Amino acid sequence: MTTVDHTPGTAAAGRSPLRGWLAVLAVTLGIFTLMTSELLPVGLLTPIGSDLDVSEGTAGLMVTVPGLVAALSAPLVTVATGRVDRRVVLAVLIGTVGAANLASAFATGFTVVLIARFLIGVGVGGFWSLAGGIALRLVPERHVPHATAVIFGGVETASVLGVPTGTFIGDLSGWRTAFAVVGLLGLTALVLMVCLMPRVPAARTVTFADLPEVLRGNAGLRTGIAVTFLVVTGHFTAYTFVRPVLREDGVDGGMVGVMLLAFGIAGICGNFVAGALIARRLRATVAGLSLVLTAAMSVLALTGTGAVTTGALMVLWGLGYGAVPVTLQSWILDAAPRATEAASSLYVSAFNLSIALGALLGGAAVESAGAAGVLWIGALLAFLTLPLVLRRPCRPGVAAGRAGEEPKASGTPSGLDRS
Structure with missing residues (x-):
């Protein structure tokens, strides 16, 4: 493995702890949005299938496709972007997911939805695999355990609250509204990351x-x-x-x-x-x-x-x-x-x-x-x-x-x- 010599926490030295925590919260919003995006169809399969004229079993591909793509993209994105500023990589991935959700909201056919779900899979796998260690680069070393817990809390909260909330919105206003809301949430996370995150040069390059x-x-x-x-x-x-x-x-x-x-x-x-x-x-x-x-x-x-x-x-x-x-x-x-x-x-x-x-x-x-x-x-x-x-x-x-x-x-x- 090729290594760039950084001590954990060094990148955050001298920075405002408040600014670092705001960056952590921006990343947390991003990972919450990603995981909510991946699982959003779970509570909406019946209305989506009915509207796009596919069976519930076929509609389940909206969960299968991003899951398979995320499984492949986690190591691929980690290796391929090994020397790229992590802020840039994370911003591109969350922006892609936000746009893909908006595309789903306006899709006229199931094929367009599946293409959007493919892009969401790329974002989920790459973002999640990189975000797990990003706290080391954002906050002072003594805050790293808590910051890491907050970031992973975005995964857990999306798993247990994102889907129910999306389903509730879908039941009230239609499944397209639910996708549009999550898409706007992703673009909000993009803006916050660009504004709040410092440059985060790659600290270590992972190889296959x-x-x-x-x-x-x-x-x-x-x-x-x-x-x-x-x-x-x-x-x-x-x-x-x-x-x-x-x-x-x-x-x-x-x-x-x-x-x-x-x-x-x-x-x-x-x-x-x-x-x-x-x-x-x-x-x-x-x-x-x-x-x-x-x-x-x-x-x-x-x-x-x-x-x-x-x-x-x-x-x-x-x-x-x-x-x-x-x-x-x-x-x-x-x-x-x-x-x-x-x-x-x-x-x-x-x-x-x-x-x-x-x-x-x-x-x-x-x-x-x-x-x-x-x-x-x-x-x-x-x-x-x-x-x-x-x-x-x-x-x-x-x-x-x-x-x-x-x-x-x-x-x-x-x-x-x-x-």
């Missing part, structure tokens, strides 16, 4: 050779990627088609947005609960969220008693999924503390590939087995994480920060040994 190297010999990282794949694929197999799931359970169309909003509020609570637990109980937290997701989706597949029971199960589901991003990101960073950029790139790829595969699998299942089928598949995949999580704790092997760097000997178990 670093990506397999960071996985080789690091059982903890491989386990984290596998758990991410199963949990996120299972969740999105069912959640992509949550609207037909809720309608089949007797929920009125006008209440779907309210249900998803309850899901989102529960998800925020799950995020905070997980944040309090992972410092000492990382492995147990991952096992717990897997059990909660399994239980929520299984019982939801069995019941058909109406809005109250369904709403309670949606809250339980939201609690479980709200814990996923912060918990799995912590697992990845614990597993590869000296290769965070390369490991994060792999994690972003796995996360987004799982979103795409979940939507694709759910589309096939909903066409052949109905709404209950996607819930059973989601529950099964979540349950399959337990043998991985509960087996003997594994310690990282090669988690080098540079290609060919030998791991330092340590008598202290990795964070993955936490119960």
